[in-house]
Amino acid sequence: MTDTTKGFAAMIAACCIWGLSSIFYKMLSHVPAAEVLAHRTLWSLVFFVIVLAVQRRLRAILDAMVGPRAFGLLAFAALVIATNWYLFIWAVQSGQATEAALGYYIFPLVSVLLGRLVFAERLSPVQLFAVGLVTVAVSLLTYGLGTAPWLAMALAASFGLYGLAKKRLAVGPVVSVTAEVLLLSPLAVLVLWQTGDNGAGAFGPPSAIRRC
Numbered sequence: 001m002t003d004t005t006k007g008f009a010a011m012i013a014a015c016c017i018w019g020l021s022s023i024f025y026k027m028l029s030h031v032p033a034a035e036v037l038a039h040r041t042l043w044s045l046v047f048f049v050i051v052l053a054v055q056r057r058l059r060a061i062l063d064a065m066v067g068p069r070a071f072g073l074l075a076f077a078a079l080v081i082a083t084n085w086y087l088f089i090w091a092v093q094s095g096q097a098t099e100a101a102l103g104y105y106i107f108p109l110v111s112v113l114l115g116r117l118v119f120a121e122r123l124s125p126v127q128l129f130a131v132g133l134v135t136v137a138v139s140l141l142t143y144g145l146g147t148a149p150w151l152a153m154a155l156a157a158s159f160g161l162y163g164l165a166k167k168r169l170a171v172g173p174v175v176s177v178t179a180e181v182l183l184l185s186p187l188a189v190l191v192l193w194q195t196g197d198n199g200a201g202a203f204g205p206p207s208a209i210r211r212c
Helices: 003-027 033-054 059-064 068-093 097-119 125-145 150-168 173-197 206-211
Strands: none
Touching: 003 068, 003 097, 033 059, 033 068, 033 173, 059 173, 068 097, 068 150, 068 173, 097 125, 097 150
16 A cells, blocks of 8 residues: 555544544543543553554653654643534533534645644645535535634634644654644543542542552
């Protein structure tokens, strides 16, 4: 398989997984979105650390954060993707999955705009035609929604800014995502501790978790 074919296959698989994840999050509607996000963050960290440990690339996590520029980009990426994750989880749980989906229809337009403004990229006539079709489709979907798509715009903007930060990073996706969830993990632990301590956690108070 060529890199293009692999990339296309990975994109299709990622979109399928992302789309089906809304079913999972809807089943967790009784769990606060912040708590779901905290668990997602911590278990993602565990998973990616295991992957990198098997690949013997754990050192790459620390190397990726060396220097103020790299650390700043990773911290910014972690912030915007956490915002995106939270909004998506909350939208699905609160019955706004349609508007959340609209956000990911708008996202390609945000990416094109950022590519033009930040990287001075130019589009071919065919690409411009494709962007035009997407613009028309998004306009029709927005009109059908019947309200200003603030949630969709926030999802599209946060995901677009995440892509912008990732493009400027000099490390691969697995290492960068691991570094991002590592930076987010203290906040995730704090969220789980506070929700559990207040009796609002889905898994009980911290003392109960420790006993388990």
